[in-house]
Amino acid sequence: MLELRNVQAGYGSINVLWDISLAFPKGELTAVVGPNGAGKTTLFRAMMGLIPHRGEILLDGVPLRAKTWDLIEAGLVMVPEGRMVFKDMSVEENLALGAYPRRCRADRARNLERIFALFPRLKERRAQFAGSLSGGEAQMLAMGRGLMSEPRILLIDEPSLGLAPVIVKEVFATIRQLKAEGVTIVLIEQNTHIALSVADQVHLMRSGKLLLSQPAAGIDLDHLHDLYLARDAGSAAS
Template identity: 60%
Template sequence: MLELNNVRAGYGAINVLWDVSMAMEQGRLTTIIGPNGAGKTTLLRAIMGLVPLSQGDIKLRGERLNGKPTWDMADAGVAMIPEGRMIFRDMSVEENLIIGGFNKAQRAHVKTRLEASYDMFPRLRERRAQLAGSLSGGEAQMLAMARGLMSDPKLLIIDEPSLGLAPLVVNELFEILAKLKAEGRTIILVEQNTERALAIADHVYLLQGGKVVLSEAAASVTLARLHDLYFNH
């Protein structure tokens, strides 16, 4: 569904990604793991058009994504839930959600999508009129995820969803990810909690220094082997 071929990208004169090639299959959850500074977030930004490529191609269902403006990604069927939530704190929960479904293709379905969001995240229904800035960290993450789903994306990209959350909230979050996977959604997950990411993923990529050093079915990868790769590269 999504293919990256020999991608190089970075910031000005600083190159971060080196000849990265990946393939994310439709209806599967692909996790990208690696130490801080490995290039994971840069990779997601490159997919979203936030970082230009200096080499290579990114294709979604055969259509070239690189060069497409970020604001057109929702219409292309791609949504990203960024690290740090990045919700609109001075707007209500419901207003945040409505913004997520404002692309042309989905505008007519906003009410239906709102109900689906509240069914999946019942706490957001209780807080629909509250300012988003008053939510707890876990609730804010749920809002960010629900907002991303409002456009009914064909490809959902999630960056570090469990960062800074309490263990109970992390459990709840991964239950929701399992539900989304069971619905047949195509998901790219960047996650520091390697054990949880491996347990839910179909395929795993390990990035080190902006390069892919492992690409395998998640079921065949052990934490011990990943630990060795982390520290021996």
Template identity: 45%
Template structure:
């Protein structure tokens, strides 16, 4: 068991090295069931390396990753998806030569319940109505915002208990960002825990319950989102205040 058996996710002393470069240094982080937790920091601070370690995509790591009281550090990515963790990668990663509908069906590849998959596709169309309008369109021909909606919907098709989001606002117009974050809040209200990696610290802290700030591979500040919004370092470096 984890030392905190209430946590849905617990990272213990995680370190990731790429050759001589230390991307993540002795990182500790936890998420309670039903929480949105923001992980903010500048480019190169180690946020994506941390997410990839949770998803099983990073094998060059030390430390432990625990999910629902069981260690998942050494599991393969598809095994981690089956356990209940889905990741939306930076850059969206949709299959450009497949339609919206085909992308959504691929998101459910670990499932066999065809009737429930069909129901969930309709739920994704309710969450992002644009996807229904474009369900027969090739994903590669859609706008960046539409592709981000599809990437999130595809990840949700695995019915995750924990959703990992890597820079969901990157390169998107402000109105689309609001739509994406409204959907993230809705998904969370329906019971999915969220770890949100985001450079837009203002939006991230307005959405999250708690947050962690990373600098050069280390957590330097952590706390309730409201506390972080009032932290002098966070205000000056990440929120552009002061």
């Protein structure tokens, strides 16, 4: 299980996260929702060791103090916001980079075929430069690259961003499949409807603080939107 205890983080003298305490249970999909500027991506960057933080981040009860590449070796993998594929490399070369961790190299061919089964369009475009892909295809490539690292915990940042509804539906069908396979997933998503449709647990952030933590099945969507849009001054963290 991944756990955060009183985490604060930011950029230089600017603090973004304020005493965030969260737990992400093994085998569940946890959604972190909130408006732009809520601190969601900063949360992921702190978890991946990309920015310094105060407080504790623990994996299976052990504080994470390793470098980012060591966290990936341990099975903590992030699919970043905005895809961030290597545009001048082919689809297959991008996927191969995901298999760089030592524990994944022996199974690279098998994992590649798994990704092509999940995303058939990537197989069709395996020799194309990643920069020639559509936004939806690039999102599939970013997710496939993350899966090539055989994640124990997969952090996915805004997978629906900038995509047509039909592509969003396809991407989230894959996320549902991964959840059914038992992958622990932490999902950042601004679309509350689709986030709640896949999540076991939901956390709402605003202005770097946690305002609500509940099982997805018990969420009052109207109240969630009131908090999301700052129409309710109260906090419902529980």
